Amino acid sequence: MWMARRTMLPCRHRGCAALVRTPGYCEKHAGDAVGWKPDRERGNRHQRGYGSDWSRLRLLILKRDRYLCRCEECKRIGRVVPATEVDHRKPKAEGGADEPHNLCAVNVECHKRKTAKESGRARARAKR
Template identity: 55%
Template sequence: MPARPHSICRQPGCGAATAKPGYCSKHAKSGGGWQPDRERGSRHERGYDAEWERTRKRILARAKGLCECADCKALDRIRVAREVDHIVSKANGGSDDDDNLQAINVDCHKAKTQRERAVAQREAAPVARWIAGAWVMPARRR
């Protein structure tokens, strides 16, 4: 029986060959997608301090405890909001201004975050394809 062909690392843009499907040694993570606080900093080190708690309460009160996400508005759906979300993420230049914050339901927040991550991953790297017995990386767009 022939040997199994190598796989490509799942990290967007990497392209390194791996013996098993998954990540190469450079991108292998220790279980799960969550990083411990010692790596990403505590909530206070990331800017979620007492001032954030006051802002959070103000945003939830403004929304009267109801979800303000785009999906709920589009579907005319009513859900209880327990979290506050940045409409434009801080990583993408968003701020903590009230205009950029919305009260959001936990499930809506997870779905929005998942969509944002999927878009970022698609934009970050081309997808390798199996063509004629070999993995081929498409040329990068400029």
């Protein structure tokens, strides 16, 4: 039985002429979706510094922060929401360390928002 193939769509990266089967970015520009490099270029979690030591530290920070989001925006507006992730206040890419004073519990939405801002700064640095 013959099935119609999906129409090819242009990559969402400005100026890229590559065609893709699903809406979004081509393989070359896949990192544009979240501002980071594709996983195959980033290495596994252990190579990136998120192995078993990080798992223990992450749990310690979540417990310390009582599983509540401690991001700057939530603190500023007095919002109380559950946290399931841990974020670096100063990103590792900008010299931040895996130290308790540089870590805070955050919810998924706040983490995505902060990561998007940081990835914008990283892209700006890379263009210089």
